[in-house]
Amino acid sequence: MTKAIRFYETGGPEVLRLEDVEVGEPGPGQARVRHSYIAVNFIDIYFRTGRYPLALPNGLGSDAVGVVEAIGPDVTDIRVGDRVGYLIGPQGAYSQVRVMPADVLIPLPDGISDRTAATLMMKGMTAQYLFRQVYPLQGGETILYHAAAGGVGLIACQWARAMGVTMIGTVSTDEKAAIAKANGCAHTIVTSRENIAQRVRELTDGKGVPVVYDSVGKDTLQASLDCLQPRGSLVSNGTSSGSVVVDSQVLAAKGSIWLTRPAMIHYIQPRSHMLDMARELFDHVLAGRIVNEPQQSFALADAAEAHRALEGRRTTGATVLVP
Numbered sequence: 001m002t003k004a005i006r007f008y009e010t011g012g013p014e015v016l017r018l019e020d021v022e023v024g025e026p027g028p029g030q031a032r033v034r035h036s037y038i039a040v041n042f043i044d045i046y047f048r049t050g051r052y053p054l055a056l057p058n059g060l061g062s063d064a065v066g067v068v069e070a071i072g073p074d075v076t077d078i079r080v081g082d083r084v085g086y087l088i089g090p091q092g093a094y095s096q097v098r099v100m101p102a103d104v105l106i107p108l109p110d111g112i113s114d115r116t117a118a119t120l121m122m123k124g125m126t127a128q129y130l131f132r133q134v135y136p137l138q139g140g141e142t143i144l145y146h147a148a149a150g151g152v153g154l155i156a157c158q159w160a161r162a163m164g165v166t167m168i169g170t171v172s173t174d175e176k177a178a179i180a181k182a183n184g185c186a187h188t189i190v191t192s193r194e195n196i197a198q199r200v201r202e203l204t205d206g207k208g209v210p211v212v213y214d215s216v217g218k219d220t221l222q223a224s225l226d227c228l229q230p231r232g233s234l235v236s237n238g239t240s241s242g243s244v245v246v247d248s249q250v251l252a253a254k255g256s257i258w259l260t261r262p263a264m265i266h267y268i269q270p271r272s273h274m275l276d277m278a279r280e281l282f283d284h285v286l287a288g289r290i291v292n293e294p295q296q297s298f299a300l301a302d303a304a305e306a307h308r309a310l311e312g313r314r315t316t317g318a319t320v321l322v323p
């Protein structure tokens with residue numbers, strides 16, 4: 001028996017229940033992983049509330065690190081005792097131990113602790129695919145990035161600095177602005193008291209930016225469109241404040257804007273590519289260009305509290321559960 005969070009209906013954080021569950025032996029192509037840290041991501045909230053549908057009852061979470069305890073037949077590149085992390089695969093990371101498809105496991109380098117790795121898997125790989133694949137940055141650009149002090153955001157700040165990209169980051173408070181700046185965000189816009197589009201025009205001599213990475217969605221869509229240069233790109237990579245609907249005529253009127261709604265799963269396959277992405281991320285960490293630790297830590301049993309904090313915009317950087 002092991003402990004795991006499960007939910008039987010969609011709803012508020014209170015639907016999350018800590019239960020005893022059976023964990024079997026790994027079958028062909030599978031490995032059993034004992035978690036050391038579980039990462040909490042905003043996507044977990046979308047699943048919990050039903051915005052992203054799941055068959056219920058179900059486990060929750062897709063991002064954790066730990067050690068391989070057992071492997072099934074036909075597993076060749078993962079061994080018992082390996083330290084691993086993952087960010088895709090079936091829901092159920094909010095657990096002490098689980099069986100996973102071995103082909104989603106990413107071996108962790110010696111120089112990166114489990115605690116740091118738990119902030120990197122989903123969040124660091126998201127920064128990688130946004131900046132290096134979805135709208136590949138060259139260095140030298142000025143970009144707008146929403147929720148710059150968030151889990152993905154703090155890594156994005158550091159990645160932008162490492163690439164010589166000038167990031168303008170939005171945040172809701174002065175405290176979050178200070179944290180984003182300390183992580184490499186060149187300019188911050190405090191959304192509770194500043195007009196996003198006006199500030200971006202001021203900071204870019206009226207030109208606007210070539211790309212906006214917008215994970216906030218509903219509340220920032222209009223401002224994002226107003227900040228872009230003609231033929232600029234709006235990367236709508238999340239909907240923390242609610243979904244967006246865009247009339248294509250508006251894209252024309254705003255300057256023939258490119259709009260994409262990227263999903264990680266389409267940028268992370270095949271496995272060899274996922275491992276290349278992880279290697280690039282880990283190289284930044286090992287070289288000290290990206291330094292990241294969890295900013296909030298909760299017991300697995302307190303997953304609901306972690307969700308309240310994340311939804312309530314009370315977190316900065318990464319949030320982890322300790323099993």
Ligand SMILES: NC(=O)c1ccc[n+]([C@@H]2O[C@H](COP(=O)([O-])OP(=O)(O)OC[C@H]3O[C@@H](n4cnc5c(N)ncnc54)[C@H](OP(=O)(O)O)[C@@H]3O)[C@@H](O)[C@H]2O)c1
Nearest residue numbers: 041042147150151152171172215237238239240241264313
């Ligand atoms: N497309 C993908 O493949 C992919 C992958 C990973 C993550 N994401 C998305 O990236 C975003 C960041 O994820 P994360 O886990 O790192 O979360 P996060 O950024 O740590 O938390 C969300 C942040 O969004 C801001 N926010 C603005 N309006 C909000 C609202 N109405 N409710 C809650 N938060 C609001 C808050 O920052 P302020 O208080 O500073 O405004 C909050 O701290 C999420 O939208 C997530 O879905 C997408």
